Structures are given as structure tokens and as C-alpha cells.
Amino acid sequence: MxxxxxxYTKEHEWIKVEGNFGTVGIxxxxxxxLGDIVFVELPAVGRQLKSGESFGTVESVKAxxxxxxxxxxxxxxxxxxxxxxxxxxxxxxxxxxxxxxxxITNAAEVQGLMDAAAYQAFISEKKDH
Amino acid sequence: MSAxxxxxxxxxxxxxxxxxxxxxxxxxxxxxxxxxxxxIIAEHNAVRKAAGLFDVSHMxxxxxxxxxxxxxxxxxxxxxxARLSKGQAHYSGLMTAQGTFVDxxxxxRMGEExxxxxxxxxxxxxxxxxxxxxxxxxxxxxxxxxxYTQLALQGPKxxxxxxxxxxxxxxxxxxxxxxxxxxxxxxxxxxRTGYTGEDxxxxxxxxxxxxxxxxALLASGEPDGLLPIGLGARNTLRLEAGMCLYGHExxxxxxxxxxxxxxxxxxxxxxxxxxxxxxxxxxKGLRRVxxxxxxxxxxxxxxxxxxxxxxxxxxxxxxxxxxxxxxxNIGMAYVPVAMNVPGTEIRIGIRNxxxxxxxVPVPFYKRKK
Numbered sequence: 001m002x003x004x005x006x007x008y009t010k011e012h013e014w015i016k017v018e019g020n021f022g023t024v025g026i027x028x029x030x031x032x033x034l035g036d037i038v039f040v041e042l043p044a045v046g047r048q049l050k051s052g053e054s055f056g057t058v059e060s061v062k063a064x065x066x067x068x069x070x071x072x073x074x075x076x077x078x079x080x081x082x083x084x085x086x087x088x089x090x091x092x093x094x095x096x097x098x099x100x101x102x103x104i105t106n107a108a109e110v111q112g113l114m115d116a117a118a119y120q121a122f123i124s125e126k127k128d129h
Numbered sequence: 130m131s132a133x134x135x136x137x138x139x140x141x142x143x144x145x146x147x148x149x150x151x152x153x154x155x156x157x158x159x160x161x162x163x164x165x166x167x168x169i170i171a172e173h174n175a176v177r178k179a180a181g182l183f184d185v186s187h188m189x190x191x192x193x194x195x196x197x198x199x200x201x202x203x204x205x206x207x208x209x210x211a212r213l214s215k216g217q218a219h220y221s222g223l224m225t226a227q228g229t230f231v232d233x234x235x236x237x238r239m240g241e242e243x244x245x246x247x248x249x250x251x252x253x254x255x256x257x258x259x260x261x262x263x264x265x266x267x268x269x270x271x272x273x274x275x276x277y278t279q280l281a282l283q284g285p286k287x288x289x290x291x292x293x294x295x296x297x298x299x300x301x302x303x304x305x306x307x308x309x310x311x312x313x314x315x316x317x318x319x320x321r322t323g324y325t326g327e328d329x330x331x332x333x334x335x336x337x338x339x340x341x342x343x344x345a346l347l348a349s350g351e352p353d354g355l356l357p358i359g360l361g362a363r364n365t366l367r368l369e370a371g372m373c374l375y376g377h378e379x380x381x382x383x384x385x386x387x388x389x390x391x392x393x394x395x396x397x398x399x400x401x402x403x404x405x406x407x408x409x410x411x412x413k414g415l416r417r418v419x420x421x422x423x424x425x426x427x428x429x430x431x432x433x434x435x436x437x438x439x440x441x442x443x444x445x446x447x448x449x450x451x452x453x454x455x456x457x458n459i460g461m462a463y464v465p466v467a468m469n470v471p472g473t474e475i476r477i478g479i480r481n482x483x484x485x486x487x488x489v490p491v492p493f494y495k496r497k498k
Contacts, residue, residue: 035165039428061451064429
């Protein structure tokens with residue numbers, strides 16, 4: 001279910017690291033919890049983000065969710081296609097529904113994130129409560 | 130001080146059905162209720178275009194009957210219950226002595242001295258206590274919510290779907306009228322009322338028939354586009370239709386005049402709780418009034434967001450949401466009376482920004498008849 005080439009946070013973001021770049025989105029669990037997503041606010045290209053910093057919001061009909069950067073980096077690209085099609089996050093949260101691409105400034109931070117198995121265990125625990 | 134009593138979460142007779150159907154559940158005013166099944170947008174638009182089935186059994190029911198029932202109903206509510214004929218219902222306010230809302234309710238007249246009140250789930254005990262405390266008329270007051278399942282079947286195809294399950298000619302039930310008939314062979318009260326801005330029915334029957342009737346309606350209506358609807362879409366539907374929600378647009382600090390509900394307040398019917406205060410406020414003039422607004426850009430106003438004019442903060446959003454059918458971001462807010470003019474420009478504080486918005490007429494959505 002959760003791709004093994006991604007790393008995950010407790011706030012339900014994922015990051016896919018390729019070289020010096022990391023693509024960030026929200027997980028399938030997060031999009032399902034939110035329901036129909038209707039609005040996305042993304043950071044401008046060039047913005048410097050620290051690990052754990054809030055960089056935008058994803059809103060569903062019912063709720064607003066802040067998005068936190070899994071690691072430190074500079075925003076290299078944002079997914080402007082989501083402005084007109086925010087529901088892409090519901091349909092393909094780990095793919096076309098990506099939010100930003102970061103130029104990674106501290107690669108070591110990736111080691112502190114969960115792998116797919118750990119994240120799966122983390123959300124199973126949440127579902128039981 | 131005594132320790133707070135932890136109340137057990139309440140469940141409707143259809144609770145396990147909702148869970149089996151995969152609904153997302155939430156604690157709504159102490160009730161474990163479905164917030165969505167297939168998604169709020171799909172559910173909302175199903176009600177606008179076809180039909181939707183809602184379990185609203187969390188709603189409370191209170192019966193006032195016997196000699197003094199009319200006098201008591203007249204005393205505690207602001208609409209004129211004497212004008213109701215048997216088999217007719219109206220929207221009304223349960224009043225405090227200050228002319229504010231204990232609750233907003235539907236009053237059904239079952240007989241000369243027999244009224245059936247449909248009240249908000251989280252207010253039912255408070256409403257019952259309030260009515261009982263003001264019963265100097267000798268009427269009988271009973272809290273009967275647990276004896277009823279209430280389903281709402283709403284949307285342009287609601288009538289044709291429900292008609293398959295009853296011999297009662299539904300077309301003969303006019304808007305805000307009701308009668309007693311049978312659905313799937315079981316005794317039911319069938320009312321042409323609703324909270325969506327669409328045509329439809331609210332039906333009340335004994336809880337033991339809940340699963341049978343729920344599944345029969347859903348299966349029969351599926352080819353018509355009928356979907357089960359959760360509280361999420363119930364809220365967006367009522368908001369598009371410009372209807373108030375207790376705890377948001379109205380509460381025990383707001384009056385009918387402020388909430389644009391003057392049409393449910395009959396000052397000429399004789400004395401009632403809060404009438405003096407309402408007369409005084411009318412005389413003195415209002416300070417604030419409820420308006421509808423549309424956000425001009427893509428941002429979504431939410432409940433509690435501050436409303437700004439040139440003079441600074443002037444009010445708060447009472448309900449704000451995307452409107453799935455209109456595809457706009459809408460809301461309602463209390464603002465100074467002078468701003469109650471369609472086209473007036475306001476700004477809504479959303480996180481650390483101010484979004485441009487404009488006052489618009491309510492309801493936002495009106496069905497074609």
C-alpha cells in the first residue's frame with residue numbers, strides 16, 4: 001500500500017528523495033482523513049524551509065490541514081496544477097498529487113523519517129483508537 | 130465541586146449499518162454519527178440532482194399534549210401555533226425570557242391540543258427542561274426521541290422513490306404538511322419537510338424497523354442516483370440553502386430579528402416568553418444582522434473567521450464552507466446593520482491573510498420549482 005521508496009512523517013507527509021532533491025506530498029491516510037480536497041496553498045519557489053516548518057495548507061470541504069516540511073530545504077518547484085485540480089491529491093496522493101520539490105540542504109535528516117513498514121504500523125495504531 | 134459525569138456516546142438504531150457501509154464516523158453533540166460515506170461533494174450533488182437518504186435519528190422529539198398544550202406551545206415558542214391546522218408544521222424558535230434562542234425547532238400539530246416538536250440533538254434535554262419549567266398550563270410534556278428513528282429523504286427524486294413503499298399518495302402532502310401512513314408496511318409519520326433546500330420528506334417511525342426501511346429505500350433508489358448522506362453534506366446543503374444551524378447562526382445570545390428570522394416571530398399572537406425583550410430590541414433598533422457572503426478569491430472562510438470592514442473588525446463568520454453545487458466559497462456572518470446591502474465589500478481574515486468577499490442575498494441556492 002505505502003510505497004517503499006518513500007519516507008514518511010508522523011504528520012502524514014511523504015518524501016521521495018532523488019539525488020539532491022526531495023518531492024513532498026501527503027499520504028493516502030491523510031487524504032482519506034481529510035475527504036474531498038478543494039484548495040491547496042503552496043509556498044513560493046525559493047523559500048527556505050526548516051524541517052518541521054509549516055509551509056502550506058490543504059483544505060477539504062470540511063477541514064483545514066497544515067503541511068509540514070519533512071526535512072530542511074529550498075522550494076525548487078511547486079505543483080501549480082493542483083490550483084485547478086486539487087482533487088488530484090485524493091486520486092493520486094503518492095504520485096501526481098505531490099505538493100513541492102525541495103533542494104535538500106541536510107540529507108542526514110532523511111534518516112530520521114519512517115520507512116513504509118514503520119509508517120504502516122504507525123497508522124494502524126492510530127486507526128485502533 | 131463534583132466530578133463531571135462522563136456520558137456514554139449515543140448511537141442511533143442504524144449505527145452498525147453506517148459502520149458496515151464504511152461511513153466515516155464522528156462524535157456530533159454526543160452522538161456517534163456518519164459524517165460521510167462516498168464523499169461530501171458527491172453526496173451533496175446527489176441531493177441536488179437526484180436524491181439522498183439521511184439518518185437523522187439523533188434529532189430529538191418532544192410531545193406536548195392534553196389540555197393546556199396549545200397555551201404552553203404558544204408561551205415557549207415565537208411562531209403562532211394557533212394558526213397551524215391539524216397535519217401542518219412550521220419552523221419556530223424556542224425562546225428564552227430574553228427573546229433569544231433556546232433552540233430552533235419544527236412544530237407539528239397532531240391535534241387541537243397535541244404538538245410534536247422536532248428539536249436539535251444536542252439541545253433535546255435542555256429544551257425538555259425549559260418547556261417543563263415553563264409549564265404553568267397543566268399540559269403533558271414528554272421527551273420521546275428514543276422512540277423514533279428519523280430518516281430524511283431529500284432531492285428531486287425523493288417523492289418517486291418513497292412512493293414505491295407507501296400507498297399514501299405523497300403528491301397530496303403539501304409543503305410543511307404531514308400525515309400518518311405506512312412505509313414498507315410499518316406505521317410512520319410522513320412530513321414534507323427538510324433541511325436541504327430541496328423537495329423531500331422526513332419520516333418518523335419505530336426504531337425496530339430502521340434497517341429494513343433504510344436498506345429498502347437505498348436499494349430501490351440506487352438506479353435513480355440515491356446516495357446515503359452524512360452530516361458533512363447535510364451542513365453544506367443547509368448552508369447553500371441559507372438555513373441557520375443552532376450554535377452557529379443562532380444561540381441564546383441572538384434574536385430572530387438579528388438572524389433574519391422575523392418571519393417566524395408573530396408579535397401579534399399575544400404574549401410569549403421573550404416578547405417584551407424582542408419588542409424592546411425592535412424599538413431600539415438592531416446593532417448587527419446576519420448576512421450571506423461570497424469570497425471573491427479562492428480562499429475558504431471558516432466558522433469563527435473575523436470579518437473586517439474599513440473600520441476594522443466588525444464581526445465573525447458563523448458558518449463558512451465551500452458550496453459544492455454552486456462551486457463558490459460562501460458563508461454567513463453577523464455584521465453591522467449598515468452593511469446589510471448586497472454588493473457591500475468586506476474582508477475575511479483567513480489565517481494571516483484577508484480575503485476579499487462581498488455581501489450577497491440569502492439563500493445562496495434556490496431550487497427551480
